[in-house]
Structures are given as structure tokens and as C-alpha cells.
Amino acid sequence: MTKGYNKKSFKKFDLEKFAERLLKVKNEAKYIAKDIGKAYYVTFTTTSSFTEPCYIYIKDELLYIVTTVTHLSTNWYDLKKSSTARLPEKLENYGDVLIRLGKEFFGSTIYHYICLSKEQMQLLSDTKAEQRQREKEFQVELKRKQKADQAELKQKQREKKIELLLTVENHSKEILENKKIYLMLYNLFDKDLTNYFWDITIFNPYKDDLIAEILQIEKISKYRINEVARINIEKVMNKFINLLVGKKYTSIDLQGKLGLLVMVKALECISVDYYSKKFSDSYSGYFVELKKMNFQQCINTYFSIDLIDKNDSSNISLFTYFLIENKKINKQKNKDQFTYGFEKVKNQIDLMLKNNELDQYELQLLEIPNSKNDKITIDDVDLLNGNEFEQFICDLFKKMGYSVNQTKSTGDQGIDVIAAKRGQRIGIQTKCYSTSVSNKAIQEVVAGINHYKLSKGMVITNNFFTKSAIELGNSNGVVLWDRSILKEKIVEYY
Structure with missing residues (x-):
């Protein structure tokens, strides 16, 4: 397998020429792998039983050996197992690769080793300082x-992403401009997708996932979409896409991930229209001067809504949709408007809740000790019977600025109290219980809303709600005040 030294093929170079070729090889080798270009000094036994030093380097995944020995008849495997060979660990993984001669030095003929004069070998002997400097330069x-x-890669990815988003924007606009498609998509949204996009922060991670899959790049959104939700959404959207393509409603290519991304972009517009209307239907009475209001004034008004859990993410999402629809949240360059809007609104609400908590704490500390006996507490409420609790809720809502009417005690159709304020009529069922309130109370209120033609329904208890009652209340838009919320209202108004 190996060739011995061939004097006829050996072509001598003067030292200057050799130094130039060697420098060229070293410089080229720097950029291939971390340890290429380094000199490894080992000793091995020749066929003449002499132990000689040699210079080893690696380039293009091949191992080269330079030595002064003129008669070397061995291969890499023999060199490795030689008892006198002391090889660096980084060279051990080269297996049975033969020792080769680089044609950079001696023309086109490939040998197993390079035989040099002692003067030429001296050129290879870098000092330790030179080796460290070369390694430092290589690392830099x-x-x-x-x-x-x-x-360069990020710039190319940005350019591709901009091009993709522009295409998606144009396709989604074209789809929404078709009145029939818009109507069908709106009805599809109302029928099958409202439970998923209620959370406004779902859009950015969903788009991010699709963009990453299309362009084969990393995801950037800090939010994540639930995988089960994504599967269900795409099942609905793919069916709708098949309808558009099959019935030739559009000539746009909507197949694959690109089609899904176009539909998600279109759904952003649908969701703003849909959820903004939902919020407006419930709370428009608080925003009668909306056109004149700025962002902070809208936040202050939201905070004044009595019947809303102000820190609930679903309510904040609805409110954000409402603000986007009414252009109270300005678009920010290179930022997703939905995620940016949600975070901006939530930060303001968190700040106001914190300030409100401090205000309540301050009032408690400034309270005159002798007046504490006059205060009503949640423990006092627990002692009330059903009728007394209903009367207490009437008094509470009067303090909150509502006009209040009690329904008849029998046959009340699930509504005990009707409270009205700013054009909103709220039907309230009161439950002074020693146990958790079940979903039966929610079912009764839902029926009562239609019977009395109310804007909204509520259930208020001095206890808590079962899990199924909470789920049913959320899906039907029924406001639930449990012990914690009622306690806050008592502290605020009594």
C-alpha cells in the first residue's frame, strides 16, 4: 500500500521558494478547522531503527507528515501503534488514513511523506510564542x-421574511375585498374559531411558527400556541381553503403553509371586527365620548367598569381588540400590533391596580380606630339569609351608582336584581351559600337575560363557583363575582 522514497520524482526547491509555498499552505489551512495549521511534533522509529522528529499538520481532512528521514516505509496505522510514537489526542481519530505527501510542495505526484533537508525543517520549527500568536490570530x-x-445569513433571512410578509399582506387583502369570502369567513369565525382567537396573543406565535416553517428559520415570538389548538384551527381553515379553491372563489395559490399564513392574516382583520363588537355591545355606555378620548383616557374608563374582572387576560384581549379597531393603539415599526397592544394595555392596568391597592392600604392606615366597629366585612355578610343578602347587593350597587330594582320573589326567571347604569341593564342572581355555586345558577341567569331583555347577566355569591360553573359563565358571557371580588367591593364602598 505504501510507496518508498523515489529520488527521480523528488524535486528540490530553494529555501525561499519552499518558505513561500509552506506559508501559503499554512494560511489556507487556518480557515478549514480549528486545529489545522498547528505543528505536531512526534517521534517514531524508522526502518533503520533511528528515532527521528517529524512535523505533522492536517489540511482538507488529510494528514501530512514532513521529516528528514529518507527511507520511511510505514503507514498511519503502524505509526499510531509504534511504542515510540507520541501522538496528540486530536490526531487519534484519523484511523487508518495513510500518511500522504501534499502536492503543494512537490508537483502532482502524491507521496506518503515529504523528505526535507535540515535547513528546510528548520523553517517549520515555529517558536512557542509564534504558535500562540498564530493560534490567537486564527481564533480572532x-x-x-x-x-x-x-x-449575512440574518440579512438574507430578513429580506426573505419581508418579501413573504408582503406577499401574504397582498393575498389577504385580495381575499377580504371579496364580499362573499368575507361573509363566509366571518361566519366561520363565529361558528368554529372564537374560542381560539379570544386570546389576542395567539396570532403572533402562530404566524411566527408558519413563517419559520416556510423559510426554515428560527422562531422569535416569546409566546407559544397550544399544539392541540393549532391542529383544530388548521383543520377548520384547510376545509375553508378547499372550499375557496374548489369553488374557484380566488385564483390565489392557498395550498400548504403559505395558504394557512394568508388565512391567519385575514383572520386578524376578522377578529378585530368581531371581538371589538363584542366588547362594544357590553360596555359602549362607558365610552360615549370615545372619538375624543386618547389611549390613557380609555384605560381610565376601562378601569371604572364595575362588572369586569380588570386583570383577566380574556377581558384585556377584548379591550385591546376594541382599542385597535378604534385606532387608540398606534402601530409600531417591526412590532406585532396585537402583541404590542396587549402588553401596553396590560402594563397600564397592572400599574393602576397596584396604585389602587396602595390607595386602599393608605385609607386603612388612616382610618380612625373607633370607627372600625361601623365597618361591614365579608364575615358579616356570611351571617345574612337569602333575602338579606339580596337587599345587601341592592345597597351595594346603589353605592356604585346604579339604579336598582328587585324582581318579584317568586317566579323571578333566574334574576333577583336588575341594576341599570349608562344604558346598561344588568340582571343579577344572588347566592348566599355555605357551599360552592354550581352551573345551575348560570343556566338560570342566561334564561333570565332573554326574558328581561338585559344587556348582561351576573351571579354574585359570598362563596365560590364550581369549575363547571366558571366554564359555563365564561362561554355565555355571564359575570361571576365570588367571595374574593365581593370582599374587594365591600372594602371599597363600605
Whole structure:
């Protein structure tokens, strides 16, 4: 397998020429792998039983050996197992690769080793300082090149993403401009998708997932979409896409991930229209001067709504949709409007809740000790019977600025109290219980809303609600005040 030294094929170079070729090889080798270009000094036994030093380097995944020995008849495997060979660990993984001669030095003929004069070998003997400097230069250049490559890659990805988003924007506009498609998509949204997009932060991670899959890039959104929700959404949307394509409603290619991304973009517009209307139907009476109001005034008004759980993410999402629809949240360059809007609204609400908590704490500390006996507490409410609790709720809502009417005690159709304010008529069922309130109370209120033609329904208890009652209340838009909320209202108004 191996060739011995061939004097006829050996072509001598003067030292200057050799030094130039060697420098060229070293410089080329720097950029291939981390340990290429280094000199490894080992000793091995020759066929003449002499132990000689040699210079080893790696380039293009091949191992090269340079030595002064003129008669070397061995291969890499023999060299590795030699008892006198002391090889660096980084060279051990080269297996049975033969020792080769690089044609960079001696023309086109490939030998297993390079035989040099002692003067030529001296040129290979870098000092330790030179080796450290060369390694340092290599590391600096490697990091610079990696940084440049990453910057170039990111720029290309940005350009592709901009091009993709522009295409998606144009396709979604074209779809929504078709009145029949818009109507069908709106009805589809109302029928099958409202439970998923109630959370406004779902859009950004969903789009991010699709963009990453289309362009084969990393995801950037800090939010994540539930995988089960995504499967269900795509099942609905793919069916709708098949309808559009099959019935030739559009000539746009909506197949695959690109089609889903176009539909998600279209659903953003649908969701703003849909959920903004939902919020407006319930709370428009609080925003009669909406056109004149700025963002902060809208936040203050939201905070004044008595019947809303102000820190609930679903309510904040609805309110954000409402603000986007009415252009109270300005678009920010390179930011998703939905995620940015939600976070901006939530931050303001959190700040106001914190300030309100401090105000309540301050009032408690400033309270005159002798007046504490006059205060009503949640423990006092627990002692009331059903009729007394109903009367207490009437008094509470009067303090909150509502006009209040009690329904008849028998045959009340699930509504005990009707409270009215700012054009909103609220039907309230009161439950002074020693146990949790079940979903039966929610069912009764839902029936009572239709019977009395009310704007909204509520159930108020001094206890808590079962899980099924909470789920049913959320799906039917019924406001639930449990012990915690009632306690807050008592502290605020008594």
C-alpha cells in the first residue's frame, strides 16, 4: 500500500521558494478547522531503527507528515501503534488514513511523506510564542468570519421574511375585498374559531411558527400556541381553503403553509371586527365620548367598569381588540400590533391596580380606630339569609351608582336584581351559600337575560363557583363575582 522514497520524482526547491509555498499552505489551512495549521511534533522509529522528529499538520481532512528521514516505509496505522510514537489526542481519530505527501510542495505526484533537508525543517520549527500568536490570530479571524457569516445569513433571512410578509399582506387583502369570502369567513369565525382567537396573543406565535416553517428559520415570538389548538384551527381553515379553491372563489395559490399564513392574516382583520363588537355591545355606555378620548383616557374608563374582572387576560384581549379597531393603539415599526397592544394595555392596568391597592392600604392606615366597629366585612355578610343578602347587593350597587330594582320573589326567571347604569341593564342572581355555586345558577341567569331583555347577566355569591360553573359563565358571557371580588367591593364602598 505504501510507496518508498523515489529520488527521480523528488524535486528540490530553494529555501525561499519552499518558505513561500509552506506559508501559503499554512494560511489556507487556518480557515478549514480549528486545529489545522498547528505543528505536531512526534517521534517514531524508522526502518533503520533511528528515532527521528517529524512535523505533522492536517489540511482538507488529510494528514501530512514532513521529516528528514529518507527511507520511511510505514503507514498511519503502524505509526499510531509504534511504542515510540507520541501522538496528540486530536490526531487519534484519523484511523487508518495513510500518511500522504501534499502536492503543494512537490508537483502532482502524491507521496506518503515529504523528505526535507535540515535547513528546510528548520523553517517549520515555529517558536512557542509564534504558535500562540498564530493560534490567537486564527481564533480572532474565526470569530470575525463566523460573525460576518451570521450577519449575512440574518440579512438574507430578513429580506426573505419581508418579501413573504408582503406577499401574504397582498393575498389577504385580495381575499377580504371579496364580499362573499368575507361573509363566509366571518361566519366561520363565529361558528368554529372564537374560542381560539379570544386570546389576542395567539396570532403572533402562530404566524411566527408558519413563517419559520416556510423559510426554515428560527422562531422569535416569546409566546407559544397550544399544539392541540393549532391542529383544530388548521383543520377548520384547510376545509375553508378547499372550499375557496374548489369553488374557484380566488385564483390565489392557498395550498400548504403559505395558504394557512394568508388565512391567519385575514383572520386578524376578522377578529378585530368581531371581538371589538363584542366588547362594544357590553360596555359602549362607558365610552360615549370615545372619538375624543386618547389611549390613557380609555384605560381610565376601562378601569371604572364595575362588572369586569380588570386583570383577566380574556377581558384585556377584548379591550385591546376594541382599542385597535378604534385606532387608540398606534402601530409600531417591526412590532406585532396585537402583541404590542396587549402588553401596553396590560402594563397600564397592572400599574393602576397596584396604585389602587396602595390607595386602599393608605385609607386603612388612616382610618380612625373607633370607627372600625361601623365597618361591614365579608364575615358579616356570611351571617345574612337569602333575602338579606339580596337587599345587601341592592345597597351595594346603589353605592356604585346604579339604579336598582328587585324582581318579584317568586317566579323571578333566574334574576333577583336588575341594576341599570349608562344604558346598561344588568340582571343579577344572588347566592348566599355555605357551599360552592354550581352551573345551575348560570343556566338560570342566561334564561333570565332573554326574558328581561338585559344587556348582561351576573351571579354574585359570598362563596365560590364550581369549575363547571366558571366554564359555563365564561362561554355565555355571564359575570361571576365570588367571595374574593365581593370582599374587594365591600372594602371599597363600605
